Amino acid sequence: MLGKFWKWFWSPTSKYSWGAIFIVGGIAGIIFWGGFNTAMEESNSLYFCANACHEMTDFIVPEYQQSIHFTNAQGVRAICADCHVPKEWGPKVIRKIKATWELWGKITGSINTREKFEAKREALAVKVWLEMKENNSQECRNCHSYEAMDWHAQSLVAQREMQKAMREGKTCIDCHKGIAHKLPEGYEEDSPVYEEDLKNL
Numbered sequence: 001m002l003g004k005f006w007k008w009f010w011s012p013t014s015k016y017s018w019g020a021i022f023i024v025g026g027i028a029g030i031i032f033w034g035g036f037n038t039a040m041e042e043s044n045s046l047y048f049c050a051n052a053c054h055e056m057t058d059f060i061v062p063e064y065q066q067s068i069h070f071t072n073a074q075g076v077r078a079i080c081a082d083c084h085v086p087k088e089w090g091p092k093v094i095r096k097i098k099a100t101w102e103l104w105g106k107i108t109g110s111i112n113t114r115e116k117f118e119a120k121r122e123a124l125a126v127k128v129w130l131e132m133k134e135n136n137s138q139e140c141r142n143c144h145s146y147e148a149m150d151w152h153a154q155s156l157v158a159q160r161e162m163q164k165a166m167r168e169g170k171t172c173i174d175c176h177k178g179i180a181h182k183l184p185e186g187y188e189e190d191s192p193v194y195e196e197d198l199k200n201l
């Protein structure tokens, strides 16, 4: 029985055996998988995001370059993907699919001028804020955490507010908006944001 299966396994067609098909298929799969993941990593690089389109190069990058997340005394940089793309594989793929959809905005030129961009900025920012509220500012917490904070090294306001925030279960983005970009007009760092806001935009 097993012998018969084995014989069939190695020669199901007159030309190629299953063994050969599996091996070739397996190699093709590995190459595809590697390529897919490499493409996903490549598209996470600062160079890729910063040059993806003139909207990024002209409107987003100059503001980001003024921020503490671009240069600081410690020399630790947060790039676009650190804040905008999840680290885990599944959510990362979902984010990439959404990004592909966003290309539609690029094609239709929905933010291709400074005026259009500023007009859309609030809606874009609110979307990011809601996502970050939803996941408890996971991307921020990949680098920062309350546990790792040396309260004594912080200003009095910082330690008082954040120890309170920790007790009340508030998340980073509740209080720290506009840490890499200018805030949309009419917003403060700690403006509350609600789901309904997005519907009205």
Ligand code: HEC
Pocket: 068, 069, 072, 073, 074, 076, 077, 078, 079, 082, 083, 137, 139, 140, 141, 142, 143, 144, 172, 173, 176, 179
């Ligand atoms: C890749 C790591 C990384 C990520 C991700 C990150 N940060 Fe930072 N953050 C830093 C570093 C490094 C500094 C600079 C520390 C310093 O020089 O004091 C910093 C500084 C800050 C500061 C101090 C600002 C100031 O003016 O002193 C705040 C507030 C902050 N981050 C909030 C956030 C929030 C909110 C997020 C998520 C949206 C976030 N960070 C994501 C690494 C990161």
Ligand code: HEC
Pocket: 137, 140, 141, 144, 145, 146, 153, 154, 155, 157, 158, 161, 162, 165, 170, 171, 172, 173, 174, 175, 176
């Ligand atoms: C209830 C509001 C609130 C929440 C929630 C909050 N912070 Fe803060 N944070 C502050 C205030 C106020 C300061 C002091 C003023 C400032 O630097 O913006 C501060 C300061 C900081 C600083 C600079 C500290 C220093 O003295 O150099 C960092 C970094 C920071 N916060 C990161 C975070 C991160 C990361 C989270 C989420 C884990 C978080 N904060 C959650 C209110 C908050």
Ligand code: HEC
Pocket: 049, 050, 056, 060, 061, 064, 069, 078, 079, 080, 081, 082, 083, 084, 121, 124, 125, 126, 128, 129, 176, 177, 178, 179, 180, 181, 182, 183
């Ligand atoms: C330290 C975290 C952080 C980094 C680094 C970062 N962003 Fe953001 N980004 C945010 C947050 C938070 C928002 C929501 C609006 C706000 O608070 O400024 C946002 C909003 C945006 C928006 C919506 C428009 C707006 O101004 O609000 C775009 C587009 C964007 N980011 C692209 C980028 C690109 C491209 C890079 C890299 C050049 C980048 N971001 C780097 C955290 C970050």
